[in-house]
Amino acid sequence: MRLVVAGSPSAAVPTLASLAESEHGIVRVITRPASPQGRKRVLTPTPVSDEAERRGLAVLEARRLSEIENELLPLDVDLGVIVAYGALVREPLLSWPRLGWINLHFSLLPRWRGAAPVQHAVIAGDAQTGATVFQLTEGLDEGDWYARLTTPIGAHRTAGSLLDELSVSGAALVCDVVDQLASGTAVARPQEGAVTLAPKLSRDDAALHWSESAETVHSRMRGVTPEPGAFTHADGQVIKVLDAVIARDAAPLPPGHLRRDGSRLLVGTATLPLELVRVQPAGKQAMAALDWARGLPADQFPVFA
Structure with a gap:
């Protein structure tokens, strides 16, 4: 399939790398613009931008997808894949790919919908966390899910170490779902259970x-x-x-x-x-x-x- 991949932080890099090495083709990589980092405020591209350029993939930078709508809509794309891009996908781009968008979210949805799911799971003392690949909709992390995995949090793991682990195992999960969507065997299930929210930490x-x-x-x-x-x-x-x-x-x-x-x-x-x-x-x-x-x-x- 012809894919567009959107993501920004290091947690999205394993998914980009795995899809780039798959039989599918990446038409565009979308990421946030370079931003000042460190004490010296050096303008630094996102980790996803670095990985895409290293692999020779075409990159578009935008704070919001609507900024590059005119560049995206003419492209023939089967599926959008998004991992921690940092902005919402609205119409008409939401339904632009033939199969819409799938999202890798680092929680066991519907628990911890939002920007910081792993962090909130650890803070709350949850026994386990995980990753879910779901169909992106207009609602916040509300879409039907295709696949998920779980991992114990344990008594000593930090949010950072868990996210590192889930970004790798989650990348494999995304690739499995992409293959299933390509073959027409993917099955989506509605989310069930109590909804909790995981807003960005201050x-x-x-x-x-x-x-x-x-x-x-x-x-x-x-x-x-x-x-x-x-x-x-x-x-x-x-x-x-x-x-x-x-x-x-x-x-x-x-x-x-x-x-x-x-x-x-x-x-x-x-x-x-x-x-x-x-x-x-x-x-x-x-x-x-x-x-x-x-x-x-x-x-x-x-x-x-």
Whole structure:
């Protein structure tokens, strides 16, 4: 089939690569425009743009598909494939490909419809997450689904590591569905179950609240890692919490209070303490939490808030 593929972040690259190596042809790759990245704000193409150009595929950049509607509609396309493009598909482009569009979404729909499904699944303490390939409709992630896979979240996985895994396994899922659509054997099923929403995370979503349980704090930390990145405050300074584990063998501590415990640095929550593993103080490089503590005045640890 003749395909158009839309996507922007690194999570969409495995799908683009897999489809480029399949028997199908990619007519166009659509991605978001280059944007300033890093402290020096260097104008940087999206990972999908880099991959497409490396493979010699024709690329169109647009913040919204409507911006390039006149370039797309004349093309003869059988199917659109979209993975984390970053904008909605509206008519007339929604029904432009002969078979419409399929979307790879990183959740077990209808749970966690929206922009940050893996992050919200981890924050909520879900036991599992997954990926779903579904038919794109005008509603937010509402279409009938063709295929899905599940994976356990576990007690230590971050949203970033889960997304890396799902982007690869999800790419294989997309290719299977594309092949089934090409052969006319694909079967779509309606979504069933309670709908939950997963809006894009803000910086406020990454703030850790030590008055909550250890499990709740730990789940939030993992759910916002690597982006937007968990943080707390100490003496008015921002401290990024890059890694921590629940210290199940440690005595309780008041919420936000720090204590050295042998080779560990503990911080209190409403239940068990967390062992801080890696932190990044404001204006400094990431470091082992214990190394950061050694640089503080003896027995004068700040209180996290």
